[in-house]
Amino acid sequence: MPPNQQNQQATNTNAFQELCFFPALTVMVFMRRRIGLRLLKPTRLIGAFVLLYLYSGFGVALLGGTYKDMQAVQIFALAFALLAIAHYWRSWREFNRGIRLHSYSSGISHVEVQNRLPRFFKSHRRIYRIVDPFFCLIISFYVMVLSHPLGLWIAVSSFSLRIFEQARYEAALTRDLDIVDSLTEGGIQQQTVEYFSGGQPQDRALKQRALEQNSGIPTGVAPDIEKQIAQRKTTATSPENLK
Numbered sequence: 001m002p003p004n005q006q007n008q009q010a011t012n013t014n015a016f017q018e019l020c021f022f023p024a025l026t027v028m029v030f031m032r033r034r035i036g037l038r039l040l041k042p043t044r045l046i047g048a049f050v051l052l053y054l055y056s057g058f059g060v061a062l063l064g065g066t067y068k069d070m071q072a073v074q075i076f077a078l079a080f081a082l083l084a085i086a087h088y089w090r091s092w093r094e095f096n097r098g099i100r101l102h103s104y105s106s107g108i109s110h111v112e113v114q115n116r117l118p119r120f121f122k123s124h125r126r127i128y129r130i131v132d133p134f135f136c137l138i139i140s141f142y143v144m145v146l147s148h149p150l151g152l153w154i155a156v157s158s159f160s161l162r163i164f165e166q167a168r169y170e171a172a173l174t175r176d177l178d179i180v181d182s183l184t185e186g187g188i189q190q191q192t193v194e195y196f197s198g199g200q201p202q203d204r205a206l207k208q209r210a211l212e213q214n215s216g217i218p219t220g221v222a223p224d225i226e227k228q229i230a231q232r233k234t235t236a237t238s239p240e241n242l243k
Helices: 003-031 042-062 067-096 110-114 126-146 148-197 223-236
Strands: none
Touching (some): 003 042, 003 067, 003 126, 042 148, 067 148, 126 148
């Protein structure tokens, strides 16, 4: 794929993930605590509130909802706004007190605090990627009985939360793999420097280093080229050429 198409695809993916963040935020404040300060920027909170309030008017009307449905969505929007402000105020106070918290943290799940799930769900952020969105989806089915538009919004927010958390997990995994690859490549480069910087006797058996010794990455040169390099070094340092 050409670089321009790759950049365009990455831009579209980031825009889609950013768009999914706003519905996810409207349920995240109910399901998490200690959300990072940058995720709670006033512009994002206002954007999520405006999107939810517009849905209460235009979205409910398009879905054929009643006035009570519109009120239910508006009450949910007001509860979101109050709880989001409380999260922001708490994170700001912790920041001023010197309490460390990543500014992009998506919070600590109330499900994880209960400490009743198997260990399988506690690793690789499965609580945040799977359990929380699924729990939110189950709640949306119950809410649909009382208000179909509000339940539909919560269902969409659960899928948005899933997409948002999966993207964050993949980004963190890519970062960790890049670090491991950098360490591996650094070790291989160090081995290559040591391999060619020391004295090499002419009669030494020239062997190509195995892949297992280089973390699965083919390194070094072919045996015939390596032999030519050794012969040139020997010829350059011979007494006849030093005269």
